[in-house]
Amino acid sequence: MELHDVWFVLIAVLWIGYFFLEGFDFGVGILTKLLARNRAExxxxxNTIGPVWDGNEVWLISxxxxxFAAFPEWYATLLSGFYLPVLVILVCLIVRGVAFEYRHKRDEEQWQRNWENAIFWTSLVLAVLWGVVFGNIVRGMKIDADSEYVGSLWDLFNPYALLGGLVTLALFTFHGAVFTGLKTVGEIRERAGKLAQRLGLVTVVLVAVFLLWTQADRGNGETLVAMVVAVAALVSALGAVKAGREGWSFALSGVAIVAAxxxxxLALFPNVMPSSLNADWSLTVTNASSAPYTLKIMTWCAAIATPLVMLYQGWTYWVFRKRIGTQHIADAH
Structure with a gap:
């Protein structure tokens, strides 16, 4: 296996880790409107994601x-093609981070309510846009012979990509509901379980349709296995929710995200950005990668830094592993 193939796999692992962790993070943010009945809830x-949300975003930065370092052509074409969606994503990430940090800085109810609304809306928009972005990448974009995107903004909002946005929205919200059931006690925990059951049915249908479409369009034997694992894990997660096995349901919903x-x-490889205009103009792991020496240096750095980051983040989750409820929330001033 060549180094550019290795780095394609590593980047895939980083995105998988990001969607697994930030998926329930976004889901909890959305549930602040769908599940909570009062300010305390x-x-x-x-607070279930307060200690970990910023650590989850490390996976995105990585x-x-x-x-950028391993596939500069991919990075350049990706950001130019998704200029406005990426701008919206960056703004939402910034506003969301500020909302977590500034929500409790003042005691006025309106101040805190505004920041809570910001958490909900940015979580919702981000959950949808990531699905739209990856849907377009897999489907193929209007890339010319100079590796430049020549389509319009509206070309990005095609039926396949929009379905991808609905899939990530439903999947992350379901993942967040399962995580909430795992991390809370009392009425919130019970309502989270009931909501997860209702969301799970919709999520299974959306995920199955989207992955079947992907398989029909760009699938192979490996993608078929991944699709079966994703759908089976999601159905099993729904069954675990109904059985009250919250740990298993969270693990299985995570497996569904990982497999999806x-x-x-797998459908992309060896492409990184297929061209819908001409297959010969597609960006691949070969023509979009950096020099072998650059990839070699990156590999050594990643081999040292990645285990340390994962150990630290795992320790963080262990420290904040206990359940919480409204009885743990201090009275407002």
């Missing part, structure tokens, strides 16, 4: 940085 939901994202990357 909103604070419970936010994935984007690795793409892995299927998208």
């Amino acid at each position: 909103k604070r419970v939901l936010i 994935a984007v940085g690795a793409t 994202v892995a299927m998208l990357f």
